[in-house]
Amino acid sequence: MTEDRRALLQAVLALLAAGFAAWWLPQVLELFAIINATVYVAMALLALSLALVWGFGGILCFGQAAFFGLGGYAYAVAALNLPDTTYAIPIALGVPMLAAAALGYVMFYGKVSDVYMGVITLTVTLILFNFINSTAGDEWRIGAAPLGGFNGIPATPPLNVPGDPGTALAPEQIFVIAVACLGGCYAVCKLVLRSHFGRVVVAIRENELRAALLGYDVRFHKLAIFAIGGLMAGLAGMLFANCVFVSPTMFSLAYSGQVIIWVMVGGVGTLLGPIIGAMLLQALTAWAGTLPEVNPSLILGLVLVVAVLAIPRGLQPTLAALFRRRTP
Amino acid sequence: MTALLATEGLTMRFGGVVAVDDVNLSVAERELRCLIGPNGAGKSTFFRCLTGQYRPTAGRILWRGRDITGLEPHAIARLGIGIKTQVPSLFDGLTALEGVTLAVRRKHGEREAKRRAMAALERLGIGELAEAQVGLLAHGQRQLVELATVVAPEPDLIILDEPTAGMSAEETAGTATLIREMNRDHAVIVVEHDMQFIRAIASGITVFHQGRILVEDCAERVLADPRVHDVYLGRPPEARMAVPA
Ligand SMILES: Nc1ncnc2c1ncn2[C@@H]1O[C@H](COP(=O)(O)OP(=O)(O)OP(=O)(O)O)[C@@H](O)[C@H]1O
Numbered sequence A: 001m002t003e004d005r006r007a008l009l010q011a012v013l014a015l016l017a018a019g020f021a022a023w024w025l026p027q028v029l030e031l032f033a034i035i036n037a038t039v040y041v042a043m044a045l046l047a048l049s050l051a052l053v054w055g056f057g058g059i060l061c062f063g064q065a066a067f068f069g070l071g072g073y074a075y076a077v078a079a080l081n082l083p084d085t086t087y088a089i090p091i092a093l094g095v096p097m098l099a100a101a102a103l104g105y106v107m108f109y110g111k112v113s114d115v116y117m118g119v120i121t122l123t124v125t126l127i128l129f130n131f132i133n134s135t136a137g138d139e140w141r142i143g144a145a146p147l148g149g150f151n152g153i154p155a156t157p158p159l160n161v162p163g164d165p166g167t168a169l170a171p172e173q174i175f176v177i178a179v180a181c182l183g184g185c186y187a188v189c190k191l192v193l194r195s196h197f198g199r200v201v202v203a204i205r206e207n208e209l210r211a212a213l214l215g216y217d218v219r220f221h222k223l224a225i226f227a228i229g230g231l232m233a234g235l236a237g238m239l240f241a242n243c244v245f246v247s248p249t250m251f252s253l254a255y256s257g258q259v260i261i262w263v264m265v266g267g268v269g270t271l272l273g274p275i276i277g278a279m280l281l282q283a284l285t286a287w288a289g290t291l292p293e294v295n296p297s298l299i300l301g302l303v304l305v306v307a308v309l310a311i312p313r314g315l316q317p318t319l320a321a322l323f324r325r326r327t328p
Numbered sequence B: 001m002t003a004l005l006a007t008e009g010l011t012m013r014f015g016g017v018v019a020v021d022d023v024n025l026s027v028a029e030r031e032l033r034c035l036i037g038p039n040g041a042g043k044s045t046f047f048r049c050l051t052g053q054y055r056p057t058a059g060r061i062l063w064r065g066r067d068i069t070g071l072e073p074h075a076i077a078r079l080g081i082g083i084k085t086q087v088p089s090l091f092d093g094l095t096a097l098e099g100v101t102l103a104v105r106r107k108h109g110e111r112e113a114k115r116r117a118m119a120a121l122e123r124l125g126i127g128e129l130a131e132a133q134v135g136l137l138a139h140g141q142r143q144l145v146e147l148a149t150v151v152a153p154e155p156d157l158i159i160l161d162e163p164t165a166g167m168s169a170e171e172t173a174g175t176a177t178l179i180r181e182m183n184r185d186h187a188v189i190v191v192e193h194d195m196q197f198i199r200a201i202a203s204g205i206t207v208f209h210q211g212r213i214l215v216e217d218c219a220e221r222v223l224a225d226p227r228v229h230d231v232y233l234g235r236p237p238e239a240r241m242a243v244p245a
């Protein structure tokens, strides 16, 4: 009972924090910074999707960026073909979710072992990356949308005011939507994990055999949590497409690898940690990028090594433990 | 009357090893059956076939006359078959109460599931461990938590693979009492090496040897059977299996 109340409280707090950020930041930030902040929020959402799938579902997915990219491309293609970009939203969520469900079906119903699951998710991401990269020719178009190969789709139209295709949303409004999505997804994750379904997912992470011997369908629960993760990653991709534009790098191993690092540093098995980890590490890589003759990837790798050694359980569990020691 | 559970020619091969060899075993509703046999006789493998963890190489498994061979483990569990595995299989990261609650939650609402889970833990005398993390418990306590997990949902058939291994004499006696109690409403198959325990629960005995059923009879006659002595390395089963008093 108290646990449930705590989860509810955390969900409400997250929504309040998101509301405050959405209200305050657009007032104090420049336009460029707002767009940048939106990218950070989108990446944090991508991290949250993996935090759910890996930290609670126990499924280490090396290809979370695949669903991120699919969400972005599905949005761009749909937005270019539809008169009202609002209708591109369900497509941007549906495509990556169905892709995750299909991939999950193959992996979980095919009883693929953990190692091969890593290999399969990695391979699928690589295939998508190479495929999208090779769509430069004019014959590669879906309706009005040219796929554009390695150039991506620079003309990705942003969301418009629902019902008013003529009026595109301003970057500030996109930022508010992004923050609302992140806060909303966090709250939904919290509630899902407190539900019976969520507890079974965690129990399966703890011991698949025991869960099955108690009558729970392991394959179905894994597929479901994987599909939810795919949907959230797709939403992140759609937000990204709305502040930058879609290009094959969205499918790149660099992104897939970064998300794993963000979640590890933030704390596998937590939700808030990976969100904070994503924001901090992006800021760090961005800063490292401005330094002359420093490779940002090297810095990121270094941070990972230090984090694994210094705070093996990740940011959130370590901070929580400190906090508990202070307030007995 | 159709048996609760019956196997017909059940066989499980691993390459050249025949772990379970043409076993025909039948258990009636509310029956209590002891399974004994030396190490490697195929008892655990037989159970893995029954619970869907292995797909048998040949033969059929019938549940109340219905062929359930090849069903997924969760589908078999849903029929009303619960198993305590030989190596405890538990949710190490959860508390005892959380784990047992999950066992009952499939059939009951949250509040009722928790109440039943707590009742199961108390019945096994480990009510005070409810909030303990299962992964941190001692082996004997883990056995008890797993027993609670298995009996709490009240399956029609309870399979117990060496439930008292690692338990104190007191815990073992408690488990024997629990099994007799459970047996009032449920069929139980239990694997044991401890003859005092087998005597205490006084049941029919099936002896496994090299994947086959060697003897099947009441406790008295089985324990007097020279063939049973032979498979237990030529010594009387009492000498080999009994725990020192
Ligand atoms: N997965 C497997 N692969 C190959 N051989 C196996 C496998 N599982 C069991 N066996 C073999 O099957 C035989 C039966 O083993 P099983 O564990 O069923 O015996 P048991 O009667 O439960 O013995 P114990 O009293 O030691 O628990 C053994 O020879 C074992 O080596």
Ligand SMILES: [Mg+2]
Pocket: B043, B044, B045, B086, B161
């Ligand atoms: Mg065994």
